[in-house]
Amino acid sequence: MTVDISTLFTQAAYKWLDAEALRETASGRSLTFAGLERALDDVGQAFDTLGIARGERVGLLADAGIDYLLADYGSMANGRVRVPLDGSLAQAELLAQLRDAEAALLLFSPEHETTAQALREAGVRCEPLARIGEFSAPPGQRRPLPAADDLASLSYTGGTTGKPKAVMHSHRTLTAVLQNIVLARGALPGDVLVNVRPLWPIAAVAVFGHLLSGGSVVLAGRFEAKVFIELLQRQRAAFTSLVPTQLLRLLRENPESPAQLPTLKCLDVGAAAMSPEVLDGACQLFGERLGVLYGMTEAPWSCYLPPVQMSQVRQRGESAEGLVGRPVFSANMRIDQPDAQGIGEILLGGPQLMLGYWCQEELSASVLSDGWLRSGDLGVMADDGLFRVLGRTKDIIRSGGKSVQPGEVEQCLLGHAQVADAYVFGMPDEEWGERVCAAVVPIGELATEHLLEHCRAQLSRFKVPKQIHLIDELPRSHYGKVQRKRLLELLVPSDKLQASG
Structure with a gap:
């Protein structure tokens, strides 16, 4: 018999009856x-x-x-x-x-x-x-x-x-998700988790996972970069979680490192890729206590890279860019139809998978097959079993019969000293099928030709952007993902368009 959500709460109450479960900083309200x-x-x-x-x-x-x-x-x-x-x-x-x-x-x-x-x-x-x-x-009434x-x-x-x-x-699939969270995170009774993230759509489930370890959850309102470190210190946080955009804002507010956080065990980051600069800054600020989680609403908490593994990878001098670790307890992952470099679509398996999409049988069947979920992510698995996410399959640009991975071009652009942010995407092209385009947030005055020279020196010619748009800021969601539709609305028409020739 599979345990349901109601029973899990009852079990937690039996185990930690008078311990604090929830606390709200704005009101001071709490619940055991x-x-x-x-x-x-x-x-x-x-x-x-x-x-x-x-x-x-x-x-x-x-x-x-x-x-x-x-x-x-x-x-x-x-x-x-x-x-x-x-x-x-x-x-x-x-x-x-x-x-x-x-x-x-x-x-x-x-x-x-x-x-x-x-x-x-x-x-x-x-x-x-x-x-x-x-x-x-009524007293004694049972759910x-x-x-x-x-x-x-x-x-x-x-x-x-x-x-x-x-x-x-x-209830069955969420119970599997919760089991994965408890075993992957390794929280102990009394550990404090500070939450500054919206609780939709699945963050409330991650908070529940902490409660099932006997931990206490502090609901601290919205994220504020200026006071976040102080908040963690004041609440004696053992765990917290941020998305990459929040982490970037935090690093801008805290140039000095490391932060003095003696009780912190782990800061989990997920939902979007971190640039090498943000990853390095985060590890310096938090002293190698960074964890990376990977999953999607359709298959939450499927893969995890705990801080100790992150630290080991960095100590070996290897790149941790895109690294998401190994499948957690009951989850499974594999690379579908890998190419010569071992790159293919990541498939997710296990009891944590969704049932499907509400009232959309055809769509459900297009992503669920034989117990596997098509993630839509490109990835590769190393010899040691660690998975690395390289980008979205639908984002691959087919230009002149060749395939361009946007992430590779983005990292090249971000390697320029005057580039603060970059996003690479394909646009329809009569001659090439698709042309490589880039939206770049410059630091100060940036001559586009210098940026193109930088790309030509590091990339094959077919990967060099055909068009570069200079913009003030990339529109991103709370989770750090570039909102392509909004970006295109900003770029067309654009008087900052430059061509590579």
């Missing part, structure tokens, strides 16, 4: 493990009273705080389906996702009151997040346990155009 268990019962009572049946979807539109987690965890623990939403999306995009999920209810925090009102007028049932705290479960294969989560992912795409996870 026993208090969290009682609060989840109350959430179930709220759903029953509000007429939200088991199996129905509950949308969540709120900032990272205790109330958010109670709604998130309470939905799953009481047989409802969590639908975490990105608060930065436009109203029309949120409405499309809520309608696609056929959400019975949207719970929102005060910051999203205006959006909720507009959604309410569009026919969505909306209730303030605080409403679920108005109900109390009906969900079945292992019951749907627990719908997480919308991908772009913001076209039909919404929601990843389905059951």
Whole structure:
């Protein structure tokens, strides 16, 4: 029998009854493990009273705080389906996702009151997040346990155009994810995890994994580079997690290193590649306590590079760029159809894989086959079993019958002393099929011809950008990924276009 989400919370409460589970810095509010268990019962009572049946979807539109987690965890623990939403999306995009999920209810925090009102007028049932705290479960009432294969989560992912795409996870698949987190991270009872990241779509599950180790989670609001090191010191953090864009901002605010963090065991980074400069700076600042996680909403926490392995690679003088470690406990990975250099698409396997995409059987079948998930990432596995991610398969540029990996060109550009950031992409070309293009954020005045000379000296001619756009900043998501659609809107038309000839 597979354990469900509700049972995992009950077990944690038995083990660490009066230990602190959650603390919110903004309000000073906290919950013990026993208090969290009682609060989840109350959430179930709220759903029953509000007429939200088991199996129905509950949308969540709120900032990272205790109330958010109670709604998130309470939905799953009481047989409802969590639908975490990105608060930065436009109203029309949120409405499309809520309608696609056929959400019975949207719970929102005060910051999203205006959006909720507009959604309410569009026919969505909306209730303030605080409403679920108005109900109390009768003493001794037990939560009906969900079945292992019951749907627990719908997480919308991908772009913001076209039909919404929601990843389905059951209690069984999320239990596998949580098991992987607990074993990979190695947290101990009482270890403090400081969270400054949004909890959608899957970060709340990573936080849950820390709780299942008996750790305490400090919900510290939004990331602020100027005070982050002080925050870790004040909270005596053992663990924390950042995305590469946050890490870059932190390094700009803290040129001196290393930081004095005697209790810190690990800072996990994931979701987007780090440049060698950011990686070096992070290791100097945190003293070789950097971990790298790899996965996707469809297969969270599938691969992990713990700090000790990162340190070993760097001590050997090897590049850690793109390195994501080895598959975690129950996960599996392999390279599909590797070329002569061993490069191919990364396939992910294991019980942590999603069930598929909500109401999209054809799309699900296109990425799930024989127990494997096509990641869409190009990678290679070294002789020691360590995996390295090289880029996206769909990002490969086919120019003049030859293949160009954008990451290789980007690293060449970033090697120029006057380049702060770079993104390489392909554009349709009548003669070449695709032409290599680059968007570059310069440092000071940069002569494009000097940049092209730099590329010609290091790259084969067919890899040298045919076009270079100089821009002030690359549009990136919270997770650090360049938003190509927004970038192209900025570049066309562009009066800063230069050609290589």
